[in-house]
Amino acid sequence: MSIFTSLLFLLVFCPLLSFGHRLKGCEDSWCRNDGPNVHFPFRLGHQPKHCGYPGFELQCNNQKDTILEFPSSVRLVVEEIDYASQQIHLYDPDKCIAVKLPQLNLSQSNFRNVKDPAVLFNCSTPFKGLYNYYSVPCLDSSGYEVYAVSSTTGLDSFLSGTCTKIHQYPYSFSTFVQNKLQLNWLIPLCGNCESKGVDCGFKDGTKLLETHCFNRTITTSKKPLIAGVILGTALVCIIVFSIYQLYLTSKNDRESRVRLEKFLEDYKAIRPTRYSYADIKKITDDFKEKLGEGSYGTVYKGRLSSEIFVAVKVLRDSKGKGEEFVNEIGTIGRIHHVNVVRLVGFCADGFRRALIYEYLQNDSLERFILLVRSSPDSVSVISWNKLQHIALGTARGIEYLHQGCDQQILHFDIKPQNILLDHNLNPKICDFGLAKLCSKEKSAVTMTAARGTIGYIAPEVLSRNFGKVSHKSDIYSFGMLLLEMVGGRIKMNSKTKNHSKLNSLEWIYTHLEKGEELKIRIEEEGDSTIVRKLAIVGLWCIQWHPIDRPSIKEVAQMLEGDGSHLNLSPNPFMATNTPKFDASPQSEDLDVILEIE
Known part of the structure; x- marks a missing residue:
């Protein structure tokens, strides 16, 4: 493991030391590894x-x-900086740079555009011609389409048709086509310094406006740096090859590697990844396929x-404080269970927020209940044996939330809509937006408002x-x-006037109390x-009273059994003092504790 650490240091960190030649606090910087290198005359906001x-x-x-922000508050992303030719390449992350160009006042900045200007035309009918033109759909209005045309192109076809000239921009035609802008700067003149392989900066290191070229205190010429990278790469290849040979000949090493890879994969699986909103649009193919919609938002299928x-x-x-969003990430992001849906990632990009879950193709339990209820005479799509499997799996998921985590997780929104089913109809609990954490030593939690469905x-x-x-x-x-x-499988009697009575919970209890068979479709x-x-x-x-209900562990045990020894509960629809559930280990009063935020 130490060999890999040393190689990582040589390969990644040593080349970075070559950039330590500049003034203290003014070393070469970048926002990310593949981003443009930033040094004088540019600086990042955190630098002096x-x-x-x-x-x-x-x-x-x-x-x-x-990001480069112009005096007019226009913000563009920097793609590349060419210090030798003193040119900066920019693009618009919103993919419509044409909207921002009218606000871009270069006269108030240090940058200039030297390209041939482009002309914009507003056409009432689509234009078709042989000239160098480009449609700008983000500027289109009702009944009109906007085209950018190179000023070097014959413009007679546009002027003589159904098009009207609306503006001539001092920006090149390629700016509209590529959504990119290339600008030059004349002051300060540092291009000669870069071409000579020396630094450019203020004359005394701090005095403004006076710049000159000066030698670097640590050699950073390109040839030695390239030679060092080649030598380091060769050394890395030799060492990796030697380790690979050792790996092939050692069974213990191979087994250790497998265990390590499995651990890393499991660790990765329970740590949600953060994505940008642009990533979300790419994953969902611009929100192409909608799976469902509710008061919380919309669910889309992604890849x-x-x-x-x-x-x-x-x-x-x-746009609010986002308590449910933070709560769901903080709760489900720390757990991993076969009957709890896995949170793959999330997006917190400004006011845009999204949660990314594993995809379960059979939707929710609610879908199957509604399907059976809407077709009372059809053969059930889920057998009673499978429904029992779903019920038991859900109970085990709740048991894990209540007892299997470091802190007790109370879901507060268990319902068919929040029980998702995978390809084998295995249940997974989802939607932890209302969940709360509390200590396992105490059993009750204070709440300031009701929550749930x-x-x-x-x-x-x-x-x-x-x-x-x-x-x-x-x-x-x-x-x-x-x-x-x-209740979703009770046979409806068309002659019965009060169908709600047949579906009521009290009706189910009454029939069980009398020992009568429920009018349920039986298939096996x-x-x-x-x-x-x-x-x-x-x-x-x-x-009605919490103390009279069994724990989730006892519920799971009852569902696992054959049910022959189960006694009917007291009537939950009568406001009387009823006996407590005999098997409950928590017959004492529950202690009140504060919820863990």
Whole structure:
């Protein structure tokens, strides 16, 4: 491992030492490794003023692009700086430099454009000709198209047709075609210094406006540097080849390498990557395929590679403090479980925010429940055995959140819409925007406001008269989810006037209490047992008082069993004092603690 560290130092850091010749604090800088090299007359904003000439200040943005801001507040990205010819190459990250050109007043800057000017025409019909012209769609208006034409081109065809000249810019035709701008500077005159391989700077190091060439204190001529890089590369190749031969002959080394690679892959899998908004647009192909939409925002299908697909959730309410966005990254970014959806990355680019998850092609459990409910006479697309598998997997995911992490994670929004299904219909819990962390030593959490989805919110979350908010609040939501799975398959009777009664939870409880069969579609032997088990477990979970509900560990145990020994719960729809769940290990009162922000 030390050999690789030494090689990394020789290969990466040693060449950088050759740039240490300039004044202290004025060393060559860059916003990122592949960005333009910045030195006198330019300087980055964090460097002292004497490091650059007035009017040549550059900045680094959040994407680590090098930015030049003109006096008119126009900001362009620096692609390249040619110090010998004193020319700077710029481009517009918004891909419409034509919009910014009218605001670009070069007379107030140190830069000049020496190219032949281009002419803009506004045409009411599309132009077709043999001349050197280019369409500028970002300037188009209703019924008109804008074209940029080289001033060296015959303009008669434009003037004689349906086109009107709107402006002549002092910028070249290629500026509009390539979305790039090339500018020169005349002062200070440092081009000769660069061509001689010496430095250019202020005469006494700090005095403004007086510049001259001076020798570098550390040799940085290109030939020795290139020779050093070639020698270093050759040395690296020899050492790598030797290590590779050793690797082939040592079984222990090979096994260690495999373990290391697996560890790095697992580590990478649980650490979400930060992406720019431009990356998000590229991943989603400019938001081409929408998967769904809700109050939180819109979900799009994306692609990280030819084989890796993702779901990108672009948040709509992104101008506030972003508590849910930060909360989801902080919560799901630290966990990794087979029944919890994986957060691949996120975007926090100004006010634009997005979350990138693994893509699950079978959508959510809600989709299948609605599909079955809309086609009551059709054969179910999911068997009862598979529904039991989904219920158990979801319970294990909640158990991991409650007990498997360093701190207890309370989800507060368990519902069919937030249970995603992979290609094998394995469930994965998603959407941690409302989740809260609390200590595992305590079981309750204080809350300033109710959170969750109506119909799945536990009573104590809405009113403290029913008890204290705790991990038992997730149990209630999970119980409603189980009963939704059962209720979605009740056969509807067209002769019955009150269909809502057939779908009500109280109707399910009444039939179980009387020992009657639920009017559920049964397709395979043993389905009736599964239906009864899911319904009984769900009814235990939705007891009004949190202390009467089982823990998620006990719920998982009940779902794993055959259900033959399960007793029906007390009626959760009667406001009476009911007996506590016998198997609950937490029959004592829950201690209140503050949520961990």
